[in-house]
Amino acid sequence: MACDVMKFLVLQWVNPQTPVEKLATLTPAQMKYLEELKAKGKIDVYYHMIGQQGYMTIVDASSEDELSRVVSDDPLFFYSHREIYPLITLEAHRKHMRELLKK
Numbered sequence: 001m002a003c004d005v006m007k008f009l010v011l012q013w014v015n016p017q018t019p020v021e022k023l024a025t026l027t028p029a030q031m032k033y034l035e036e037l038k039a040k041g042k043i044d045v046y047y048h049m050i051g052q053q054g055y056m057t058i059v060d061a062s063s064e065d066e067l068s069r070v071v072s073d074d075p076l077f078f079y080s081h082r083e084i085y086p087l088i089t090l091e092a093h094r095k096h097m098r099e100l101l102k103k
Contacts (some may be wrong), residue, residue: 005060007044008067012074013054013081022049029075042070058087 014023034057037043044058061067071082088096 005062006067008059008061009085009087010057010059010071010082011084012056012076012079012080013052014024014076016053016081026075026079032066033073033075037070074099 034043034046037057037059038046042060045059046055046057048055059067059070061070067084069085071077074080
């Protein structure tokens with residue numbers, strides 16, 4: 001499905017059994033990767049989830065293929081699990097709800 005830009009909430013947690021040695025190598029690489037995505041306009045925001053080995057981003061992707069590449073190119077991809085949710089704006093949601101309620 002291709003369109004202008006879709007936004008996705010990506011919640012990602014590092015697997016608890018990941019060796020500290022792996023994290024010491026991959027976490028700086030991940031930070032660099034996320035900074036590059038931010039500079040390219042592929043992520044709107046990044047937040048670390050306090051008290052957890054996890055973070056959230058809002059990813060801007062023009063297709064599911066692009067989203068897949070953004071997620072799978074993360075250096076911690078094989079050492080994490082994630083949840084991904086498509087997002088729409090308040091305006092788009094409001095319009096959809098008006099259409100539903102007219103039926």
